[in-house]
Amino acid sequence: MTAHSIRPMSTTAVLILAAGRGTRLRSRLPKVLHRAGGDTLLGHVLGAARGAGFAAADIAVVAGFGAEQVRAALGAPAGAPQVIVQEPQLGTGHAVQVAAGWWRDYERLVVLNGDMPLLSAATVAALAGDGGVDDAAASEAAAVLATASPAEPRPYGRIIRHAAHPERVLAIVEDRQATPEQAQIRELNAGFYSFRTSTLGLALARLGRDNPHGEYYLTDVVALLAGAGEVVAALPLIDPDECLGVNDRAELAQLDRRLRRRKAAQLMAAGVSLENPETIDVDAGATAGMDTVIEPGVRLLGTTKIGENCRIGAGSILTDCELGDGVVVRPYSVLESARVEAGAQIGPFSRLRPGAVIGAAAHVGNFVEVKNTRLGARSKANHLTYLGDATVGEDTNIGAGAITCNYDGNHKHPTQIGSGSFVGSNATLVAPVTVGDGAFIAAASVITEDVPADALAVGRGRQQNKPGWAARRRRR
Secondary structure (H helix, E strand, C coil): CCCCCCCCHHHEEEEEEECCCCHHHCCCCCHHHCEECCEEHHHHHHHHHHHCCCCHHHEEEEEECEHHHHHHHHCCHHHCCEEEECCCCCCHHHHHHHCHHHHCCCCEEEEEECCCCCCCHHHHHHHHCCCCCCCCCHHHCCEEEEEECCCCCCCCCEEEECCCCCCEEEEEECHHHCCCCHHHCCCEEEEEEEEEHHHHHHHHHCCCCCCCCCCCCCCHHHHHHHHCCCCEEEEECCCHHHHCCCCCHHHHHHHHHHHHHHHHHHHHHCCCEECCHHHCEECCCCEECCCCEECCCCEEECCCEECCCCEECCCCEEECCEECCCCEECCCCEEECCEECCCCEECCCCEECCCCEECCCCEEEECCEEECCEECCCCEEEECCEEECEEECCCCEECCCCEEECECCCCECCEEECCCCEECCCCEEECCEEECCCCEECCCCEECCCECCCCEECCCCCCCCCCCHHHHHHHC
């Protein structure tokens, strides 16, 4: 439960309409699964519902085209909203009808469009009953609909108000069916609604399909309720852009930019410095701590979490990573599903792959790749190194060009390198192999056997010099 809600949410349900294909997107992907601002369109709308205090059990998604893709995107059934399949897709009113068996036992139903990612939790909470409606008796209204009055005209339905009681809504007239006079109305239907379920079912039963698309429009429910003497109230949106949807790739790109600008503003308000913020992409689920500096061209993707007083160098890409306080990531490093502990330094041009754990104050330098490996505190791998499926202790130095040979063509094998050890340049450690604490590996050695603690291991052929050999070869 959040501060937005004032009633037990079990009395109210949220239904998200997500059955559309989005023909103009020209895609095999359902419209609501296209991404903007680091999440799917549907994910943003779900986030607003959850932010308003709704549990997954009280949220359902109506899917149609690509229903199985939608179901898969929502995740495991135990923590995901229910998916209700609309087949065939006969309009928004039909979508709500199809879900009636799910929502009929709730007192109120909030209906949201799944392709409007700017929707706020505050608006969802207001529709659920947390104030904000311009009618003192709105709590008794059969329906509440969000409205928007943008500065620029949009091809949305027009709100028709009661002449004698302007606080009441009589109808929504679709843009294509509006008369020239109605087309001048600036108050538009935002596409978010709240209904008293006892009257919604009756109104849905009376819906017809006398419209250009031959579909059952949910917007027609407003006129049916008002015509039956029920109160329909309005919730004017403070930000009319909350109802911006997606019809084509250009609009998708515009919304992506808007969401990323909003995220950047949130980070800066929280004490994060963004250098040239319009070049920085931060996903909705990414966070950064106070006094962290993010340089131009950085992408923070997925659930990346950055601590305080860090610096992320230009052009770096971090996906689903966790960084402690005081971490420095130098330019053009790529990190994925990695954890970097406090005070560590990464880069430039480093690659941390899934399962990499870099200990406190450790160093990973240029052209070093780390995969499924823990590098201990204060240890260093500064140049041209590959560490895969390895465990490296504390205060160990990995020389330039050293690699762990972890794959035999069929299976992966581990390498263990103790604390206080020294691995010379261009050393090759053929796994499985263990190097004890304090051991030294001579440069250019190929290590195929375990090395005891404090030992020196040399695994290379003895050098032979043949005087005059080069001159004789040239003469031949």
